[in-house]
Amino acid sequence: MKVSGILSIKPGDVITAHPQQTIQEAIGILAARNIGALLIVDDVGKLVGILSERDIVRKAVMHKGVFDLPVAEVMTTHVVTALPQDDLMSVAHTMTEKRFRHMPILDSDGELIGMISIGDVLKAQRDKYRGEIDTLETQLMADED
Amino acid sequence: MSEVGTAENPLRVAIIGAGPAGFYAAEHLFKQKMAVQVDMYDRLPTPFGLVRNGVAPDHQKIKSVTAVFDRTAKKPGFRFFGNVELGRDVSVDDLRDHYHQIVYTTGAQTDRALNVPGADLEGHHPATEFVAWYNGHPDFRDLQFDLSQEKVAVIGIGNVAMDVARILCRTPAELAQTDIADYALEALSKSNVKEVYVLGRRGPAQAAFTTPEIKELGEMEDTDTFTISDEVELDSLSEASLAESADRGAMRKVEIIQSYAQNQSTGKSRKLFVRFLVSPVELYGDEHGHVKAMKLVHNELYKTDAGSLRPRATERTEVIEVGLVFRSIGYRGVPLSGVPFNDSWGVILNDNGRVIHPDTKEPVTGEYTAGWVKRGPSGVIGTNKPDSVATVDLMMADLQNGRYLHPTHPEAEAIASLIAERQPQFFSYADWQKLDELETAKGAELGRPRLKFTCVEDMLAAVGKA
Ligand SMILES: Cc1cc2nc3c(=O)[nH]c(=O)nc-3n(C[C@H](O)[C@H](O)[C@H](O)COP(=O)(O)OP(=O)(O)OC[C@H]3O[C@@H](n4cnc5c(N)ncnc54)[C@H](O)[C@@H]3O)c2cc1C
Ligand SMILES: NC(=O)c1ccc[n+]([C@@H]2O[C@H](COP(=O)([O-])OP(=O)(O)OC[C@H]3O[C@@H](n4cnc5c(N)ncnc54)[C@H](OP(=O)(O)O)[C@@H]3O)[C@@H](O)[C@H]2O)c1
Numbered sequence: 071m072k073v074s075g076i077l078s079i080k081p082g083d084v085i086t087a088h089p090q091q092t093i094q095e096a097i098g099i100l101a102a103r104n105i106g107a108l109l110i111v112d113d114v115g116k117l118v119g120i121l122s123e124r125d126i127v128r129k130a131v132m133h134k135g136v137f138d139l140p141v142a143e144v145m146t147t148h149v150v151t152a153l154p155q156d157d158l159m160s161v162a163h164t165m166t167e168k169r170f171r172h173m174p175i176l177d178s179d180g181e182l183i184g185m186i187s188i189g190d191v192l193k194a195q196r197d198k199y200r201g202e203i204d205t206l207e208t209q210l211m212a213d214e215d
Numbered sequence: 216m217s218e219v220g221t222a223e224n225p226l227r228v229a230i231i232g233a234g235p236a237g238f239y240a241a242e243h244l245f246k247q248k249m250a251v252q253v254d255m256y257d258r259l260p261t262p263f264g265l266v267r268n269g270v271a272p273d274h275q276k277i278k279s280v281t282a283v284f285d286r287t288a289k290k291p292g293f294r295f296f297g298n299v300e301l302g303r304d305v306s307v308d309d310l311r312d313h314y315h316q317i318v319y320t321t322g323a324q325t326d327r328a329l330n331v332p333g334a335d336l337e338g339h340h341p342a343t344e345f346v347a348w349y350n351g352h353p354d355f356r357d358l359q360f361d362l363s364q365e366k367v368a369v370i371g372i373g374n375v376a377m378d379v380a381r382i383l384c385r386t387p388a389e390l391a392q393t394d395i396a397d398y399a400l401e402a403l404s405k406s407n408v409k410e411v412y413v414l415g416r417r418g419p420a421q422a423a424f425t426t427p428e429i430k431e432l433g434e435m436e437d438t439d440t441f442t443i444s445d446e447v448e449l450d451s452l453s454e455a456s457l458a459e460s461a462d463r464g465a466m467r468k469v470e471i472i473q474s475y476a477q478n479q480s481t482g483k484s485r486k487l488f489v490r491f492l493v494s495p496v497e498l499y500g501d502e503h504g505h506v507k508a509m510k511l512v513h514n515e516l517y518k519t520d521a522g523s524l525r526p527r528a529t530e531r532t533e534v535i536e537v538g539l540v541f542r543s544i545g546y547r548g549v550p551l552s553g554v555p556f557n558d559s560w561g562v563i564l565n566d567n568g569r570v571i572h573p574d575t576k577e578p579v580t581g582e583y584t585a586g587w588v589k590r591g592p593s594g595v596i597g598t599n600k601p602d603s604v605a606t607v608d609l610m611m612a613d614l615q616n617g618r619y620l621h622p623t624h625p626e627a628e629a630i631a632s633l634i635a636e637r638q639p640q641f642f643s644y645a646d647w648q649k650l651d652e653l654e655t656a657k658g659a660e661l662g663r664p665r666l667k668f669t670c671v672e673d674m675l676a677a678v679g680k681a
Contacts, residue, residue, distance in 0.1 A: 071593050073521075078560040078591045079567050083578040152521035154559075157421070163459060164522035173521060183559070201598030205280070206599055212282035 073161060073175060074154035076194055077184045084182055086111045089118060089142035093129075096121055096141050107136075109185060110145050117182050118173055119145035119160040124171075149177045154183070162191045219619065220249030225292065226614065227625055229310050230410065231301045231551075232320035233257035234264020236586020236594045238284040240262050240318050240605035245290045247611060252627055254314075258300035259353065260642035260674045261650065262288075264322055268352040269384055271378040272393035273385060275664050280596055281670065288644050294627075294633055297642030298671065302637040307553035311581070313630040315619045316610050319554060319563055319584040320603070323546035323592040327561075333498030334340070340507035342369070342379050342543035349382055349403070351396030351669035361505075361511075362406040364538030368509055370495055371543035372415035373423040377432060379541050380413050384438040394658065394665040411487045411536060416494045416514055416526045418446070419472040420453040427466045429489075433475060438485040442475040446491040452516050452524055492527060495535070498540060508536050546592035555579070555595040563588050569613075570607030581620035582611055646678045653677055 087096050095157065101147050101168040110119040113131055115127050121141055128135040129144045136144070139154045151174045164175060218503075220226045228250055230237045233255050241253045258272070259268055263281050272279055288295060299305060301321070310317050326343040338361055347355035367383060369376045374386060380583070382390070387404035395403075414420060421444075433440045449457065449469065475489065493511040501507045511533045514526035547561035555564035555573045563584040564571055570582040594602075613619060620662040624630070634641055642650075649669060658665035668674045675681045 075591050077559065078562045079589060081571055082559075082564075083576050090290055116348055130496055134284065150520050153519060153522070155520055155525070156521045156523035159460060159462075160456065160523040161521045163456075167522075186642065190272045197598060197601055198594070200601050201594045204597030204600040205277070205595045206597070208280045208283050208600070212279040 071158045071194060071198060072124050072154065073152050073156045073158060073186060075158065076190045077154060077175060078188050080184060082184060083171070084109055084185055086182075087111070087141055089120065089140060089145070091141050092137065093126060093141060093144055094137040097126065097137070108141075109174050109182065110141055111182065115182065117149060117151070117176070119147045120149050120172060120174065121145040122172060138208065143164070149174060153178065158191060158194055160184075162195060165191060219614065220247075220251070222250050225250035225252045226316070227252050227622070228254070228316045228318065228610075229257045229313045229314040230318045231310075232264065232322055233297070234320060234322050234584070234586060234599075235266060235280070235284075236320035236322070236599040236603050237264070237318070238262075238287055238319060238587075239530065239600045240585050240607055241290075242283075242287045243291065243604045243607040245292070247607075250292070252294075252630070253290075253296045254627075254630065256296045256299050256301060256305070258298070258303070260671060262295060262644075262647055265672070268347055268350045270381060272350065272372065272395035272493065273381060273389065274643070275393060277596065278443055284410060286507070293644070294631075295642065295644040295647065297647060299634055299638050299641050301588055302552040305634065307546065307551070309630075309633065311620055311622065313622050313624050313633070314581070315622065315625070316581050316583065317620075318610070319551060319582070319588055320586045321498070321548070321551060321588045323561065323587040324549045325547050326542070327344070327547050329495070329542045329544060331495055331497055333500060333506065336494075336498050336500040337504050338364070338538060339498055339540040341540070342371070342375055342541045343546060345379055346375065347542055349395055349398070349399040351667040351670055354669045354673075356396065356398065356669045360402070360431040361539055362402055362408060364507065365407055365409040366535070366537045367408055367411045367493075367539040367541070368425075368535065368537040369411065369413045369541045369543055371423075371545070372489070372491075373543060373545070374425060374428050376413055376543035377424045377428040379543055380411050380432065380487060381435065382671040383408055383411050384435055384487055386437045387435055392663065394663060394667055396667055396669050398669070399652060408539075409485055411485070413487070413489045414493050414495065414511070415489070415491045416518060417524065418453050418491050419469040419523055420449060420457050420465065421516075422468065422472065422491075426464060426471065426503075429468060429471050429545070432487060432489070433471070435487075437483045438487050439478060439480050439483045440475050440487045440488050440489070441478050442472055444476040446493075447473045447476050450516055452518055456522075456524060471485065473476060491527065494528065496528075499534075502507075506540055507538060508534050509540065509665070510534050541610070546587065548588040548591075554555035560591050562591055565589055568602075568609055568644045578618070580614075580618055640680050642674075642678070642680075646680070649678050
């Protein structure tokens, strides 16, 4: 299965914030949308970073005033992205290996088109195995009368 | 009026598409602790979607799943309206007038395009059409495939490509044991095909086909199967990724692929080559506009940021002679009139199964989707079960929260008379069962699992509707 298989059951609106917004504002969005990470885009919509709950916690340890900091000072700027045609298995491996919980998806023109979470990936993997099992189970059920 | 889901006011659901996703959704709906009525529609008189018209005829065993779907169809409250197409005989507005909830499970009705020069030449076909043809799908029964050609290419190495390659390579005797359409059996019995090339753009470790399918390719009666040593030797990236994945199934698959490189010709009539790391870049035609050859570029693999191995063209090219080409590079959903569509992935625009408005991304009240038209063309029959269950669970949650349609004519008779008016020749489940009996009886006479009706008029006549 490919990354696009996860995107196909998502609304397709990517939740973003700007680097100049405050962490306070960013937390507001995270809470309101019930998500674990925000994609940070510049004025032309180009991806410049990712801000995860973990980034905020890590910064808060050293910096009591974290809420007032601009997102730009807290976000991770080296963002690893995936393509819709990337194999899910490989992406899953990369995410677990590098401990990424979120992965932004860009199309071949570099446009931001979505984000997947480790939860999405694990669910897709589980569904793949369940599909095999459910097929067998349906066949077994068919054989009983 | 009383609450929806009671005996006086049962929950009325329309399911559009009688494939696995539709049946699994119906099954889960009937498990709910409330009164439910399900009307299932299909544009064909026959139910079961790709189980009838996609699954390869030499894979009869898997088709037994339909016995489970039959059981769902026996539930009180279930009705089948076959030969009724959404968009032709009924509209989404009609459905909204008659049901509390609507589920679209229309599958993937077309295929992905191959954008190379020469793609419009005669003799190049989508595998979707060939598959529907040999399975006796009424819309495709009149297609012609030039089986007088000796050399055939199949582009793509998914399980559908495996099906197509097998059907091209089976002997008439092997095919005669199946429920393959009678005209296809006849055409394939006269086939002149000698060599089949199945073309993968990446390497053995990235092959989309599954292990039993590649194994089966090596076990055909009159076909020798080969791979090419250079192409099946793993490159270092593939080797590393396979080792990291610790996926024993994938390793076994690679071993089988590699073992075919050792095969020697045993003098069987046909040869099947599974090729790797090659992409078609152009189809060449003869003076009649018929494909005669294909240019392939050899690929190497590179690793994307996210860790996936993708093909990249090298300088090396090759021309192979082929007179018939099937592209088997994936199915694709088609839009339904009045239902938001996500053109990027060829699915109904949805959020985990809730149909959503294109602008607001808010759910469209009472409309849902499941199966291939929800998540795209991937997964086996059973994959649709958790998928449909997840959608039905959302339907139940929405119902609880009062988010459902308020039809003006919720009575079961109202929609039945509308359909009788619009499509008097609709098929009930009883009609289908009669047809099913006829098909199996006719098949039994010939020692075959069934002999399919492949033409809607004949189906209608057989059950006295013509
Ligand atoms: C060639 C092929 C071989 C396969 N072989 C296997 C196999 O061996 N084992 C396995 O487990 N899986 C196999 N699969 C996968 C399996 O068939 C799918 O996972 C499954 O059929 C998808 O179910 P679905 O209900 O979403 O779609 P479908 O099965 O496609 O059902 C959709 C139904 O909707 C109907 N429909 C479409 N449009 C309309 C409309 N406008 N109005 C009314 N009705 C409409 C169609 O007629 C069809 O009956 C195969 C798939 C293919 C393509
Ligand atoms: N026996 C069974 O259980 C059975 C039988 C049939 C189908 N099915 C299921 O039905 C689903 C659909 O099967 P499918 O075979 O249609 O799809 P699939 O498994 O997605 O395979 C598609 C193949 O096409 C290749 N491809 C895509 N675009 C290409 C291009 N532009 N050029 C060259 N190659 C290209 C892919 O290569 P890349 O990987 O490089 O993209 C892949 O090899 C699958 O989940 C399958 O398992 C199951």
